[in-house]
Amino acid sequence: MSALLEVRGLRKAFGGVVAVDDVSFALERGELLAMIGPNGAGKSTCFNVINGQLPADAGTVSLNGTPITGLKPRQIWRLGVGRTFQVAATYASMTVAENVQMALLARERRLFDFWSRAARAYRDEALELLNAVGLRDRADEPASTLAYGDLKTLEIAIALANRPQLLLMDEPTAGMAPRERATLMALTERLVRERNLGVLFTEHSMDVVFAHADRIVVLARGRLIAAGPPEAIREDARVREVYFGSGKLLAAAATA
Secondary structure (H helix, E strand, O other), X not given: OOOOEEEXXXXXXXXXXXXXXXXXEEEOOOEEEEEEOOXXXXXXXXXXXXXXXXXXXXXXXXXXXXXXXXXXXXXXXXXXXXXXXXXOOOOOOOEHHHHHHHHHHHHOOOXXXXXXXXXHHOHHHHHHHHHHHOOHHHOOOEHHHOOXXXXXXXXXXXXXXXXXXXXXXXXXXXXOOHHHHHHHHHHHHHHHHHHOOEEEEEOOOHHHHHHHOOEEEEEEOOEEEEEEOHHHHHHOHHHHHHOOOOOHHHHHHHHO
C-alpha cells in the first residue's frame, strides 16, 4: 500500500546553490511529520516543490501513489493537499465565517457567486468547520478582530474546507506565545487523529516538535541527515553536531 506522501530523490538548485539535494521521505495518514533544520537547510524550498510552487530539477513527489511532480499548486490543491503559511492568509475585512465560505466556494468553483445565494448555502458547512477548530462563537466577527493565534486557527479551518488528505504547515506557530503554540498544535494533532489526515510541518520551536511530532526528518544544507521518532532524533550524534551544536537546545526541548 502506498504512503500518503512519498518524496524520492528531490533536488532543487538556484544557480550554483543546491537548496534541496536528493531528499527522500514518506508520510502516512494519521501522522504528524516534522521537518526541521537550521536556517538555509532547504525546508521552505522542499515545501514549495512539494506544493508545486517551484519546479523540481530532479526526483518525484507522489500522493497516494500518483505522481504530482510538475503539477500547478491549484491542481495539487484539488487533489487534496492543503497548506498554511508562516503569515496567516485571511481576509481581514470579511467575517470569520465568510473567510471559510470563500474556501468552500473555491472548492466548488463558485467564487463569482459569493455575494449571491451560494454564500448562504455554504454557511452551515462553514459553521461546522469553525466548530471543529473552536471558533464557532466568533463566526460573525470580522477576521480583523481576531488575535494572531485565532487567525492561525482560522487558517486551519480554511485549509480543511477542501477536505484535504494532506496538510502542509510552514512554521505554523511562528510569532506565537508558548501557550498559543501548544493550543494550536494540540488542535492539529486532534484533527489528524479524528480525520485521518497526514500533516507535514516545518518548525523552529523544538518544544512543539518534540511534544507533537510522530516522526522527524532533519535537513542540513539541503540534505536529509536523519529521520525517525523524536527519541531517536534526540540521541542522533550527527543531528546534535550539525543542527544543535552542543546539543543543549535539543536536550532542553526534549525535557520541556
